[in-house]
Amino acid sequence: MTDLVTMRGIDKAFPGVRALKGxxxxxxxxxxxxxxxxxxxxxxxxxKILAGIYRQDAxxxxxxxxxxxxxxxxxxxxxxxxxxxxxxILMPHLTAAQNILIGREPRKAGGLLLDEVALNAYAADxxxxxxLSLDPRTLVGSLTIxxxxxxxxxKALSFRSRILIMDEPTAALNDKExxxxxxxxxxxxxxxxxxxxxxxxxxxxKRIADRVTVMRDGAYVGTVDARETPISKIISMMVGREIDxxxxxxxxxxxxxxxxxxxxxxxxxxxxxxSFAVKAGEILGFAGLMGAGRTEVARLIFGADKADSGExxxxxxxxxxxxxxxxxxxxxxxxxxxxxxxxxxxxxxVRNNIALASIPRFSKLFGILDEQAMHAAANEYIxxxxxxxxxxxxxxxxxxxxxxxxxxxxxxxxRDCKVLIFDEPTRGIDIGAKSxxxxxxxxLAAEGKAIIVISSELPEVLRLSHRIAxxxxxxxxxxxxxxxxxEDIMRLATMRGAAA
Amino acid sequence: MSxxxxxxxxxxSQGAGGARYKLLAFGSLILLFVVFSLAxxxxxxxxxxxxxLQATSVNGVLAIAATVVIITGGIDLSVGTLMTFCAVIAGxxxxxxxxxxxxxxxxxxxxxxxxxxxxxxxxxxxxxxxxIATLGMMLILKGLSLVISGTRPIYFNGTPGFTSISQGSIxxxxxxxxxxxxxxxVLFAVAIVISLVLTRTALGRYTFALGSNEEAVRLxxxxxxxxKVAVYTLAGAICGIAGLLIASRLNSAQxxxxxxxxxxxxxxxxxxxxxxxxxxxxxxxTLIGALIISVLANGLRIMSVPQEWQTVxxxxxxxxxxxxDMLRNRNAS
Numbered sequence: 125m126t127d128l129v130t131m132r133g134i135d136k137a138f139p140g141v142r143a144l145k146g147x148x149x150x151x152x153x154x155x156x157x158x159x160x161x162x163x164x165x166x167x168x169x170x171x172k173i174l175a176g177i178y179r180q181d182a183x184x185x186x187x188x189x190x191x192x193x194x195x196x197x198x199x200x201x202x203x204x205x206x207x208x209x210x211x212x213i214l215m216p217h218l219t220a221a222q223n224i225l226i227g228r229e230p231r232k233a234g235g236l237l238l239d240e241v242a243l244n245a246y247a248a249d250x251x252x253x254x255x256l257s258l259d260p261r262t263l264v265g266s267l268t269i270x271x272x273x274x275x276x277x278x279k280a281l282s283f284r285s286r287i288l289i290m291d292e293p294t295a296a297l298n299d300k301e302x303x304x305x306x307x308x309x310x311x312x313x314x315x316x317x318x319x320x321x322x323x324x325x326x327x328x329x330k331r332i333a334d335r336v337t338v339m340r341d342g343a344y345v346g347t348v349d350a351r352e353t354p355i356s357k358i359i360s361m362m363v364g365r366e367i368d369x370x371x372x373x374x375x376x377x378x379x380x381x382x383x384x385x386x387x388x389x390x391x392x393x394x395x396x397x398x399s400f401a402v403k404a405g406e407i408l409g410f411a412g413l414m415g416a417g418r419t420e421v422a423r424l425i426f427g428a429d430k431a432d433s434g435e436x437x438x439x440x441x442x443x444x445x446x447x448x449x450x451x452x453x454x455x456x457x458x459x460x461x462x463x464x465x466x467x468x469x470x471x472x473x474v475r476n477n478i479a480l481a482s483i484p485r486f487s488k489l490f491g492i493l494d495e496q497a498m499h500a501a502a503n504e505y506i507x508x509x510x511x512x513x514x515x516x517x518x519x520x521x522x523x524x525x526x527x528x529x530x531x532x533x534x535x536x537x538x539r540d541c542k543v544l545i546f547d548e549p550t551r552g553i554d555i556g557a558k559s560x561x562x563x564x565x566x567x568l569a570a571e572g573k574a575i576i577v578i579s580s581e582l583p584e585v586l587r588l589s590h591r592i593a594x595x596x597x598x599x600x601x602x603x604x605x606x607x608x609x610x611e612d613i614m615r616l617a618t619m620r621g622a623a624a
Numbered sequence: 625m626s627x628x629x630x631x632x633x634x635x636x637s638q639g640a641g642g643a644r645y646k647l648l649a650f651g652s653l654i655l656l657f658v659v660f661s662l663a664x665x666x667x668x669x670x671x672x673x674x675x676x677l678q679a680t681s682v683n684g685v686l687a688i689a690a691t692v693v694i695i696t697g698g699i700d701l702s703v704g705t706l707m708t709f710c711a712v713i714a715g716x717x718x719x720x721x722x723x724x725x726x727x728x729x730x731x732x733x734x735x736x737x738x739x740x741x742x743x744x745x746x747x748x749x750x751x752x753x754x755x756i757a758t759l760g761m762m763l764i765l766k767g768l769s770l771v772i773s774g775t776r777p778i779y780f781n782g783t784p785g786f787t788s789i790s791q792g793s794i795x796x797x798x799x800x801x802x803x804x805x806x807x808x809x810v811l812f813a814v815a816i817v818i819s820l821v822l823t824r825t826a827l828g829r830y831t832f833a834l835g836s837n838e839e840a841v842r843l844x845x846x847x848x849x850x851x852k853v854a855v856y857t858l859a860g861a862i863c864g865i866a867g868l869l870i871a872s873r874l875n876s877a878q879x880x881x882x883x884x885x886x887x888x889x890x891x892x893x894x895x896x897x898x899x900x901x902x903x904x905x906x907x908x909x910t911l912i913g914a915l916i917i918s919v920l921a922n923g924l925r926i927m928s929v930p931q932e933w934q935t936v937x938x939x940x941x942x943x944x945x946x947x948x949d950m951l952r953n954r955n956a957s
Contacts, residue, residue, distance in 0.1 A: 214837065216836055216903070217903035218829075218836060222829065222833075223840075226833055226844045227844045227845050229829060238824055238828075279844075
């Protein structure tokens with residue numbers, strides 16, 4: 125039997141990152157082939173190459189045994205490859221049928237007018253073949269996420285796709301919807317469609333997949349039988365054996381006061397009943413897979429979003445945080461995941477960025493700013509944090525990622541924050557600057573700051589944290605001591621539907 | 625007419641809660657009529673109603689052009705000066721070159737389509753944000769109109785039929801009691817044709833799709849750039865029609881006119897419930913929006929409210945309309 129897809133020796137580099145190094149993958153008709161790996165392992169990149177969204181730098185792709193050039197989404201569609209993106213890509217203002225047939229609308233009146241009747245009939249046929257009851261004239265924006273996903277699948281099938289890529293298809297689905305999705309996947313399998321299933325969730329892989337291919341750091345690790353291989357074996361393939369972290373000796377914090385405590389924090393399904401405490405001088409690491417709800421917890425503490433319930437205590441006293449300004453006033457600093465968009469005013473210079481959260485302190489009569497005091501304060505932190513900049517008047521956007529991160533840290537230090545929340549502190553920063561940031565975080569903890577670090581990179585969490593909190597699907601699934609094995613973290617991070 | 629077309633015209637098919645909002649805009653228009661007719665017996669007279677409709681024709685056609693661009697998630701600040709540019713081109717063809725009337729009409733519409741084609745390429749291929757691209761085009765076209773005309777108005781005295789494009793009344797020759805000006809017929813014709821284009825043709829489908837999620841359209845293998853250029857070209861051609869209407873009404877192409885018209889047009893679109901975020905909107909809504917603006921102006925004038933206050937009231941209504949649009953979107957999501 126010819127394989128539907130064979131990918132061999134695929135290389136792909138993005139500026140500054142080698143995303144794929146000799147990646148391999150194959151897909152047989154009528155199988156569900158799971159593609160697994162940690163965040164950043166290259167799964168999505170590999171599949172985007174198969175879907176014609178990226179083009180590989182090296183390596184070959186065979187479809188049905190024939191080499192193909194998948195240079196555009198259109199070419200991939202023509203080769204029978206459909207992709208259901210994690211973030212659904214639909215047009216909410218259009219109907220289900222209009223979404224499915226976008227770009228291929230049936231025409232009438234010599235091609236001048238759209239044939240809406242034929243359009244709806246066609247979509248109804250596709251839904252029927254999926255045994256899905258859905259009115260093709262429904263606006264997509266009014267459908268649930270699960271139903272929108274069905275529309276995406278119908279769209280892919282309507283191209284007579286024999287190869288269907290699903291990127292984290294159950295991320296936003298409840299158990300009942302997952303069952304419906306799996307029923308459809310099983311029907312497609314029976315029809316001989318090959319399905320690539322990207323997921324982090326072990327229980328799902330066990331239920332639906334036939335084979336599992338594991339990737340790590342952009343490279344192929346191995347392919348195993350999904351049913352016979354124990355979960356622990358798959359996890360160890362994902363995290364690899366080399367553990368090169370020099371986990372810091374956790375300081376003795378038994379006498380240290382609790383700086384921040386969170387009780388029963390809840391927001392819709394993103395954050396569910398999260399409770400934890402951080403002591404002064406402690407670095408609490410938050411591990412979990414993408415979408416586990418870690419950033420959402422940070423945003424609730426910082427007042428960027430509103431909690432449905434739960435309370436936040438600072439130094440033992442309950443505080444009301446309804447907006448970021450409340451958190452800042454209480455001495456909580458948040459260094460966001462996306463520095464450029466959320467943390468740094470890239471158009472302003474270094475001095476103004478550092479002073480941004482402390483402007484009232486530098487305001488004199490009539491709100492005139494005391495530039496000299498700002499200059500002095502900025503220089504103090506440029507020196508203290510070793511920020512590499514020609515002067516404090518340098519526009520922040522001209523600095524490297526590591527130095528930009530330091531500016532944001534300086535901003536919160538100047539504001540005299542007691543609690544600092546770092547969301548992906550080293551994203552987009554090169555390795556040299558990374559270890560400097562690590563040192564800085566350790567020094568801040570030694571000074572008595574309470575620090576929360578959210579990171580998708582397990583080695584980073586292991587290297588920094590005195591204690592590790594693990595989240596999965598909005599719940600805190602457990603705490604681990606410094607230097608816990610990566611396998612334990614992955615197990616907690618994939619504990620679906622478990623309570624803390 | 626199919627259900628779909630009617631739904632598109634009255635705004636049921638696009639956007640959750642759209643129908644209710646459309647009723648709100650329509651209700652406001654009715655309310656204005658009631659208030660003004662109670663306030664002044666002159667308001668509901670046939671001649672005054674016809675004057676309101678005639679006053680709506682130019683802004684209404686421009687607003688329709690702005691609507692198609694806004695549905696794609698863009699904005700067009702150049703509709704006003706493009707209108708003038710097209711009027712000047714008509715003047716060049718008819719008065720400077722002395723060619724027959726049909727060529728003047730074709731020239732104005734083609735000039736509009738050509739300018740729209742250029743704008744579309746600036747937006748779609750050079751990837752200049754529509755606000756900037758059309759701001760630049762607004763000034764370029766204003767300057768070109770002045771250059772071509774030698775900064776003087778071009779009169780159409782050599783083309784006797786020209787004024788009847790807007791001011792004549794075909795209806796009046798059949799039913800003398802209701803001499804609906806031709807300009808109003810043109811407005812309705814443009815509204816019906818563009819409604820059909822938006823709801824029944826591929827171009828219309830892609831107009832909404834681009835505004836709803838351009839990336840989704842691109843990943844579906846559709847030539848998004850080409851279709852975007854087509855949308856701006858269509859909008860330009862509609863501006864050409866507006867240029868003919870205003871030139872016919874003034875019996876001249878006034879090269880200094882035009883700037884400021886784009887704001888009235890966008891105001892009509894927004895009051896009519898088309899979302900500036902793109903993806904939804906209707907021509908009927910825009911027509912109602914344009915009518916609300918003219919009825920307000922006319923009614924307040926009849927009630928002897930000074931011009932200055934009319935402007936204040938129109939501004940307030942724009943802000944209210946957008947605020948309601950935001951509430952609607954919040955409820956829908």
